Amino acid sequence: MRLVRGVLVLCAFLLGFGVRATNADPFADAVAALGADGFAARAAAVERLADLGDPRAVPVLRAMSEGQLLVRKADGALAIQDGTRAYDPVTNQTLVSFNPDDYETVRLNNRLRSTLRGALGRLVLFSPDPRERLEAAIGVFKTRSVENLPLLRKAIAAETDAEVLAQLRLSLAATQLLSDDRAERLAGIAGLAGAADVEVRAMLLQLAADGEPDAEVRRRAADAVAALDRRLATLRLVQNLIQGLSLGAVLLLAAMGLTITFGVMGVINMAYGEMVMIGAYATFVVQQLVREYALGLTELTPILAIPTAFVVAGALGIALERSVIRHLYGRPLETLLMTWGVSMILQQAVRSIFGATNREVASPSWMSGAIEIAGGITVTQNRIWIILFSLAVLAAVILATRLTRFGLYMRAVTQNRGMASAMGIRTGRIDALTFGLGSGIAGMAGVALSQIDNVSPNLGQAYIVDSFMVVVFGGVGNLYGTLLGAMSLGVINKFLEPYAGAVLGKILVLVAVILFIQRRPRGLFALKGRAAEV
Amino acid sequence: MASPLLRALGSSASGRIALVSFAVVIAAVPLFNLLPPSGSALHLPDFYINVVGKWLCLAMLALAIDLIWGYCGILSLGHGAFFALGGYAMGMYLMRSIGDRGVYRDPVLPDFMVFLNWKELPWYWYGFDHFPFAFAMALLVPGALAFLFGWFAFRSRITGVYFSIISQAMTFALMLAFFRNEMGFGGNNGLTDFKDILGFPLAAKSTRIALYLASALALGGAYLMCRWIVRSKLGRVLVAIRDAESRVRFLGYSVTAYKLFAFTVSAMLAGLAGALYIPQVGIINPSEFSPAASIEAVIWVAVGGRGTLYGAIIGALAVNGAKTWLTSSAAELWPYLLGLLFIVVTLFLPRGLVGLASLVARRPPAGVPVLAGILKPERGGSD
Numbered sequence: 001m002r003l004v005r006g007v008l009v010l011c012a013f014l015l016g017f018g019v020r021a022t023n024a025d026p027f028a029d030a031v032a033a034l035g036a037d038g039f040a041a042r043a044a045a046v047e048r049l050a051d052l053g054d055p056r057a058v059p060v061l062r063a064m065s066e067g068q069l070l071v072r073k074a075d076g077a078l079a080i081q082d083g084t085r086a087y088d089p090v091t092n093q094t095l096v097s098f099n100p101d102d103y104e105t106v107r108l109n110n111r112l113r114s115t116l117r118g119a120l121g122r123l124v125l126f127s128p129d130p131r132e133r134l135e136a137a138i139g140v141f142k143t144r145s146v147e148n149l150p151l152l153r154k155a156i157a158a159e160t161d162a163e164v165l166a167q168l169r170l171s172l173a174a175t176q177l178l179s180d181d182r183a184e185r186l187a188g189i190a191g192l193a194g195a196a197d198v199e200v201r202a203m204l205l206q207l208a209a210d211g212e213p214d215a216e217v218r219r220r221a222a223d224a225v226a227a228l229d230r231r232l233a234t235l236r237l238v239q240n241l242i243q244g245l246s247l248g249a250v251l252l253l254a255a256m257g258l259t260i261t262f263g264v265m266g267v268i269n270m271a272y273g274e275m276v277m278i279g280a281y282a283t284f285v286v287q288q289l290v291r292e293y294a295l296g297l298t299e300l301t302p303i304l305a306i307p308t309a310f311v312v313a314g315a316l317g318i319a320l321e322r323s324v325i326r327h328l329y330g331r332p333l334e335t336l337l338m339t340w341g342v343s344m345i346l347q348q349a350v351r352s353i354f355g356a357t358n359r360e361v362a363s364p365s366w367m368s369g370a371i372e373i374a375g376g377i378t379v380t381q382n383r384i385w386i387i388l389f390s391l392a393v394l395a396a397v398i399l400a401t402r403l404t405r406f407g408l409y410m411r412a413v414t415q416n417r418g419m420a421s422a423m424g425i426r427t428g429r430i431d432a433l434t435f436g437l438g439s440g441i442a443g444m445a446g447v448a449l450s451q452i453d454n455v456s457p458n459l460g461q462a463y464i465v466d467s468f469m470v471v472v473f474g475g476v477g478n479l480y481g482t483l484l485g486a487m488s489l490g491v492i493n494k495f496l497e498p499y500a501g502a503v504l505g506k507i508l509v510l511v512a513v514i515l516f517i518q519r520r521p522r523g524l525f526a527l528k529g530r531a532a533e534v
Numbered sequence: 535m536a537s538p539l540l541r542a543l544g545s546s547a548s549g550r551i552a553l554v555s556f557a558v559v560i561a562a563v564p565l566f567n568l569l570p571p572s573g574s575a576l577h578l579p580d581f582y583i584n585v586v587g588k589w590l591c592l593a594m595l596a597l598a599i600d601l602i603w604g605y606c607g608i609l610s611l612g613h614g615a616f617f618a619l620g621g622y623a624m625g626m627y628l629m630r631s632i633g634d635r636g637v638y639r640d641p642v643l644p645d646f647m648v649f650l651n652w653k654e655l656p657w658y659w660y661g662f663d664h665f666p667f668a669f670a671m672a673l674l675v676p677g678a679l680a681f682l683f684g685w686f687a688f689r690s691r692i693t694g695v696y697f698s699i700i701s702q703a704m705t706f707a708l709m710l711a712f713f714r715n716e717m718g719f720g721g722n723n724g725l726t727d728f729k730d731i732l733g734f735p736l737a738a739k740s741t742r743i744a745l746y747l748a749s750a751l752a753l754g755g756a757y758l759m760c761r762w763i764v765r766s767k768l769g770r771v772l773v774a775i776r777d778a779e780s781r782v783r784f785l786g787y788s789v790t791a792y793k794l795f796a797f798t799v800s801a802m803l804a805g806l807a808g809a810l811y812i813p814q815v816g817i818i819n820p821s822e823f824s825p826a827a828s829i830e831a832v833i834w835v836a837v838g839g840r841g842t843l844y845g846a847i848i849g850a851l852a853v854n855g856a857k858t859w860l861t862s863s864a865a866e867l868w869p870y871l872l873g874l875l876f877i878v879v880t881l882f883l884p885r886g887l888v889g890l891a892s893l894v895a896r897r898p899p900a901g902v903p904v905l906a907g908i909l910k911p912e913r914g915g916s917d
Contacts, residue, residue, distance in 0.1 A: 268695045327881055332695045333609045334880040337836060340829050341876020348869035465706045465825065468699045503710050510707040514700055517690065 027054050028090045034064060035071040035078050035106055042106070043115045050119035058123050060089045065116040070103035079103060118143065122151050125168075130161040137164055141171035144203075146178050170195060177207055182214050189220045196231045204228065240494045246383035248490025249390035250452070252483055253445035254463045255470035256390075256397060257438035259482045262471060264414045264434045267325060268336045271343035272467065273460025274350075275317060275439045279309035279446020280455045281350060284359045299364045302447060309443035317439025321432045329431075343460070351457045358454040367451060382451045389448055393441060398479055400437075410434055469513050489513075553844060560590070560750045564743050580739055587746035587814045589854045594753045594807035596834040596850035597843060598800040601760050603832070604841035605769060606796045607776035609694075612701030613804050614828035615708050616676035620805030621812040621822060622712075623675055625725035626659060627668030628736075628813060632729050645727065646720045656718045665732055672809035673802045680801030681794065688790040688797075693779065702825045709823035724819025731813050742814070749810045753847070756803050760843050763799070772796055830872070836879045839886025848887055 030052060033045035046064075049057045063069050063080045069089065070079045079086045079095055086098040108116070121143065124136035137155075140148055152172045159165045173191025176184045185207070192200050208221035258272050269275075283305040290297050290304065297304065320342060328335045367385050370378040401407035409430050412420040421427045449459060466489070474485025489509060496505030563586050566578040595617050602608040634641040638648040642655055661667040683704060687697055715721035734741040763769050771792050774782045783789045812818050821827065831850075838849020853875070860868045883890055 268699070324877060324881060331880075333698065334884070336609070336611075336695055336698060337829070337833060338877050338880040341833075341873040341880075344869050344873035344876070348866070348873070352866065461826075465703055469703060472696065472699060503714055507707045507710050510703050514686070514703060517692065517696075517700070 025090075027052060027056060031057075031060055031078065031089050032076075034060070034069065034089075035076050039109050039112050043112050046112070046115050046119050050122050053123065053126055055123070055127060056090075058120065058127070061116055061120050061123070063089070064106060065108070065113060065120070067105050067108070069106040070100075071106050072103050074102065078106075118145060118148070122148065125151065125155045126158070130164055133159070133161070134164045134167055137167040137171050141167070141174050141199075144175050144178055146175065146180075148175055149179070149184075170200075174200065174203055177203055182217060185212075185214070185217050186220060189217070189224050192224060193227070196228065196235050198232075201225060201228050201232070240498075241491060242379050243383075244491030244494035245487060246379075246387055246490070247493060248487035249383075249387040250445075250449065250463075251466055251470050251490055252486035253386070253390045253393060253448055254442070255467040255474075255482050255486055256394060256479065257441035257445070258467050259471045259474070259479065260397070260441070261435055261438035263478070264410055265329070265431055266332055267329075267435075268332055268339070269325075269435075269438070270336055270339040270464070271320070271346060272339075272438075272442055273462075273464035274343045274346040275313045275442035275460070276446040276449060276463060277350065277455075277457065277460035278316065278346065279313050279443030280361070280450040280453075280459055281354060281359070281446070282309040282312045282443060283447045283450040284354075284361050284455050287361055299366065301362075301364060302367065302451065305447045305450075306444055309447045310440040311443075313443025313446070314436040314440030317442075318432050318436040320439075321435035325435065326428065326431065347457045347460075354457075356457060358456045361450040361455055363451050386448045386452065389444075393444060394479065394483060397437075397441065401479075406430070406433060465510075469510065472517060473513050556844070556847070557754075560586075564746060567743075580742070583739075583742050583746050584814055585858060587742070587749050588811060589851050590746070590749040590753050591807045591811035591814070592831070592834070592854055593847040593850035594749075594756050594810070595804050595831050596838065596846040597753070597756055597760060598803035598807065599831055600835045600838075600840050600843055600846035601763070601803070602796050602800045603835060604843070604846070605764050605776060606772045606793060607693075607779075608793060608797060609698045609832065610701045610797070610800075611698045611825060611828050611832065612703075612705035613800070613831055614825075615705035615823055616680060616801040616804035617808035617811070617831075618708075618712075618818065618820075618822035619676045619679065620672040620808030621818040622719060622725065622808075623662070623668055623672035623805070624809035624812045625728075625818040626662040626671075626719075627665055628728035628731060629725050630659070630663040631731070632727065635729055636727070644720070644725070646715075646723065646725075647718070650715060652718075659718070669809065672805050676805030676808075677798050677802040680798045684794045684797040685790075688793045702828070705823050705828055706825050709820050709825075712820035712823060720819070722819065724817060726817040726819075728813065728816055736813055736816065745810065745814050749814070752806060752810055756806070757843060757847065760803075763796075764843065768792065768795070833872070833876055833879070835886075837875060837883075837886055839883075839888030839890075842886075842888050845886050845888040852887065 027049075030045055030049040033048065034042060036042055036045060046061065049061065060069070060080070063082070068081050070081050070086070071077070072079070078089050079098065080089050081098075081100070081103075086095045086100075087093055088095060121136050121139045124132050125140070127133050127136065133155075140152065149172070152168060152175060156165065156168050156172060159168055169191060173188045176188030176191065179185055179188070189204065189207070192204065204221045204225045208218055208225055212218045212221070254273075254276060257275070258269065261267055261269050261272075283302070286305040286308050287301045290301050324338060324342070325335060328338060363382055367382045368380075370380045371384070401410060409420070409425050410433075412423070412425055413427050413430050413434075417427055420430075446459070449463070453459060453462075470482060470485045470489055473489060474483070475481030492512070493505055493509055496508055499505075563578060564583060566576055567580060567583055570576040595613065598616075599610065599613050602610060629644045632644065636645040636648075638645055640648050643652060647655070662671070683701070687700060692700060711717055712719055712724075713722055719725065728736055730736055731741065731745075734744070736742075764772065771782065771787055775787075775789055775792055779789055808818075808822075834850040834853045835846045836849070837853055838847065839845030853872075856871070857868060860871065879886060885892075
């Protein structure tokens with residue numbers, strides 16, 4: 001740098017010779033030429049600067065394109081003005097005796113501006129930061145100029161990062177489409193074969209149109225558009241499927257506890273949504289406690305919240321069952337009304353304690369962000385975790401009912417309460433534990449929902465009708481039916497959305513469920529045999 | 535008063551007393567508003583005419599629910615939908631009668647349609663500028679929906695809590711639908727800014743008293759009709775269906791047809807109540823369809839005492855009276871109280887206030903003699 005400074009001092013001595021004085025450093029030389037008279041000369045200087053491929057040129061060209069490059073009226077010396085500070089474009093040293101009145105802005109016209117943009121894009125292609133290179137590659141893809149072709153080839157040869165390389169190849173192919181050379185255009189079509197992008201589709205479509213002189217190119221472009229359309233349709237299908245499954249997983253979590261309590265006890269628990277809500281608030285409380293006392297555990301908040309929510313909601317469920325619900329067995333309609341009352345009280349209590357506004361639960365870093373599955377499908381991480389979590393909970397519940405003694409009793413009570421009681425099973429205790437289990441699962445669903453939805457006192461209300469639909473659709477008391485019902489409702493919902501909109505899609509699903517149970521009323525919710533009439 | 539008329543009004547003494555006192559109170563409200571000078575201690579402010587008028591409409595909704603729940607065992611958690619549909623039909627008439635006095639001064643299109651840049655009236659708004667048509671629709675649309683919905687549900691023998699859940703889903707779906715601007719019912723904001731009804735300005739005191747009296751008469755008429763239904767042979771069959779549906783079916787009755795009749799009549803009553811309610815509140819929006827609104831109406835019936843008809847009216851007036859009083863003095867307490875009401879009534883007062891009164895009087899409960907369906911365990915039965 002000392003050399004540069006020396007050169008500058010020399011420059012100062014050579015004022016009389018103007019800016020055309022020869023410099024030892026080609027960079028300083030090219031920068032100095034930016035202040036030349038005439039737009040064409042400036043454009044040439046920009047091009048020369050870009051061709052040097054020196055990363056130091058980037059801030060200078062940026063300043064120029066933003067109108068911050070100044071030229072001294074007296075001698076053509078350059079300065080960059082950034083707010084109140086002014087500095088030398090080559091040395092980056094602050095100019096102490098800077099008087100704005102001595103300078104004027106290096107003026108631009110449209111042609112110069114586009115030259116600047118192109119030059120900046122090319123320069124950044126060789127930036128040491130792969131993120132900047134990727135951005136530049138995308139920029140070249142967007143601007144598409146045939147002059148960039150040699151540069152792109154050079155960049156591809158030098159590129160080491162796989163992601164940037166893929167984008168560069170795409171940009172190259174997209175740019176090749178504009179070439180006058182027929183072979184280049186054909187190579188471009190071939191290069192775009194793997195793409196699944198709406199913009200690429202538009203480019204190819206342009207080539208397939210009548211403007212293209214060569215019939216072969218037109219035919220190949222049309223083929224490529226058709227292939228791309230097929231690929232896009234598949235991608236949309238896969239994306240819808242994944243989104244539908246993740247919605248289904250939420251519904252599964254929300255409906256699982258409902259189907260257990262209803263299957264075993266014949267109790268419709270309208271306060272079920274509030275158990276979910278309480279699970280979400282438990283997550284919020286755990287998060288606040290961790291922030292207060294154990295900042296190091298922040299990443300583990302959801303893991304800590306799962307047992308907490310299970311215990312809190314489960315205990316509340318058991319308390320509810322023992323205190324009021326057990327008095328209403330055999331009177332499902334009354335239970336329904338009574339639990340609605342409980343839900344109102346719980347909602348209002350939470351509103352009084354935590355306030356009516358939404359509470360924020362932050363996702364830990366390992367759950368946030370999106371990951372890309374092949375070909376431009378992105379799925380947010382927390383959706384995937386929720387799918388996995390719901391399946392894990394389902395597996396745990398199925399195993400618990402199959403393998404544990406409590407599960408055995410639970411199934412016995414479901415099948416024949418009187419006989420189970422006669423065999424010495426304390427049905428009241430099983431009822432309480434089952435209700436606790438169902439509520440605990442609701443609490444865990446609340447942990448999952450807190451990651452994707454607002455934690456508010458109305459959280460449960462938003463899911464209760466959907467959960468009931470799942471239970472009714474899948475069959476009461478049947479966990480596999482619940483899985484099937486939840487997943488199919490989730491997927492159907494997502495597939496209807498693009499055609500009918502979110503709200504209308506939901507309405508159609510509700511109507512479909514209402515109509516569906518016309519066809520299968522017995523298979524879906526009436527038990528067979530003597531218990532057929534509940 | 536002549537005893538035959540009293541007999542028509544109520545069979546038991548307590549019912550008769552309740553009804554007479556009810557009629558006296560109803561008549562007293564406008565009298566105390568009109569007769570004493572406005573400075574007098576006896577003067578009832580105009581505001582109460584409106585409020586009590588609204589309560590009477592809500593009582594009619596409760597009556598409609600009691601007809602199917604108390605006498606036929608059908609617990610509909612979607613009756614608010616029929617109420618709201620009746621309200622929307624009336625609201626559409628009131629909207630059309632605004633004419634060119636709206637903000638945008640369009641002689642035909644309501645303001646919200648102009649705002650949405652609609653060019654012409656949707657076909658389903660035709661005819662609603664005629665009061666008789668709108669009024670008929672307020673009855674027929676809920677009736678038709680109930681008939682269709684009930685036909686599907688009862689034919690497949692969807693009973694008990696399943697019916698409740700499905701009816702809740704129905705009103706939920708309607709709520710979502712009416713929230714959409716594309717539906718052409720004003721979306722989120724609903725229909726409001728009404729000016730007059732049948733040429734009489736809605737803000738005028740005389741119109742309000744007329745609406746109040748219309749509500750009171752409609753409620754009385756509805757009560758007599760329900761009374762007549764439940765005391766007829768048909769009503770006996772309905773009670774039998776409530777208590778032992780399968781047995782009634784095996785005896786050769788068409789359970790579906792009976793239930794469908796009761797459900798449709800009840801929905802039309804709810805529609806009428808909604809149509810009378812809307813001009814008194816001055817707005818209708820999709821929140822009337824919310825599941826919470828419907829289930830709240832059910833609790834009025836439970837509080838009053840179901841299976842008595844007048845219990846439903848008492849319950850609706852009592853709960854709404856308490857709500858009006860409490861939401862103005864301690865609004866955040868109301869959800870607690872309402873929630874407690876659900877719990878206490880279902881746990882301790884299965885026959886509601888009416889049952890409590892008869893308990894105090896040490897007499898068998900009024901109304902229909904068979905209350906087995908309420909007290910008898912409904913599950914595990916193999917009949």
